[in-house]
Amino acid sequence: FDMAQYADALHMMEKGIRPDREENLLARYPPDGEILLDRPAVVCDKFGIIILWYLPGAIDLAIQVIRLAKSVTRGAETNGKWLTHESNFYPSQHGITPGCINLLPAWFVQGHLAPKFHLEVLATLKGDDGRSFCQAIQRPAVLIAAALRVMHPNLYWSSLVTQLALGVWAADRKLDEMRDRLREWASVFTALSIMCNRHSPFHRDPLSRSQWFDVMTSIGNYGGARMKMPNIGIEIVYDSGAMAAGSGRIIRHGVDVVDGDR
Numbered sequence: 001f002d003m004a005q006y007a008d009a010l011h012m013m014e015k016g017i018r019p020d021r022e023e024n025l026l027a028r029y030p031p032d033g034e035i036l037l038d039r040p041a042v043v044c045d046k047f048g049i050i051i052l053w054y055l056p057g058a059i060d061l062a063i064q065v066i067r068l069a070k071s072v073t074r075g076a077e078t079n080g081k082w083l084t085h086e087s088n089f090y091p092s093q094h095g096i097t098p099g100c101i102n103l104l105p106a107w108f109v110q111g112h113l114a115p116k117f118h119l120e121v122l123a124t125l126k127g128d129d130g131r132s133f134c135q136a137i138q139r140p141a142v143l144i145a146a147a148l149r150v151m152h153p154n155l156y157w158s159s160l161v162t163q164l165a166l167g168v169w170a171a172d173r174k175l176d177e178m179r180d181r182l183r184e185w186a187s188v189f190t191a192l193s194i195m196c197n198r199h200s201p202f203h204r205d206p207l208s209r210s211q212w213f214d215v216m217t218s219i220g221n222y223g224g225a226r227m228k229m230p231n232i233g234i235e236i237v238y239d240s241g242a243m244a245a246g247s248g249r250i251i252r253h254g255v256d257v258v259d260g261d262r
Helices: 003-009 019-028 127-136 138-151 153-172 176-184
Strands: 035-037 041-044 050-055 099-103 192-196 200-203 214-217 221-223 226-229 234-237 243-246 253-255 259-261
Parallel strands (some): 035 234
Antiparallel strands (some): 099 192
């Protein structure tokens, strides 16, 4: 498997949801075999470039704190937004609301892009609820940041520089709420997505880049979860506390429905 060659074969906004397209890619770039990972591992291409980091049990139970924001995104499928289609969510037996939500301390409102419009704090992070959420995720966020410092130093430092620049920009324009959220935001990433009780069909992350890493973690009271990555021939045990990092654009991945809340 040659990661660079594979990346060149992908289209600009490759979502990984077309079976015919994926069959063609598998025929051109077949994995050497299929491996189930249940212990810490790194996966490399044939040139030794790391494609995937897998750290089971990385998020200890003591810091698995999550306070879901009040609003979640579910509903009829429109404009190909399969990510939030109601058929991909399953009910909770403990009163948790299934859904998907994005959290961003500084972002462009949908349909309001630069240069005409400026960055804003996403509505779900405004006010006291936003402050409480930022505080609640600080410990796991710092742990993920430390892991990224080892796994992908360039991305780690680039993200810190970006967030510092955003903070200066917000302060100069007296955007006090954005400045405060950025100060409280412990994640090394500028965007965080939370999916609750979602079956994730096989897909890619088209807004990512081949040389970037996305970090995925899973917490909750459930069992029997597996994350499958068919184009690289890898399946991982995705129990509570697991962390996986890799290029969401390169790696086609999906998670089935599990028994419990995830």
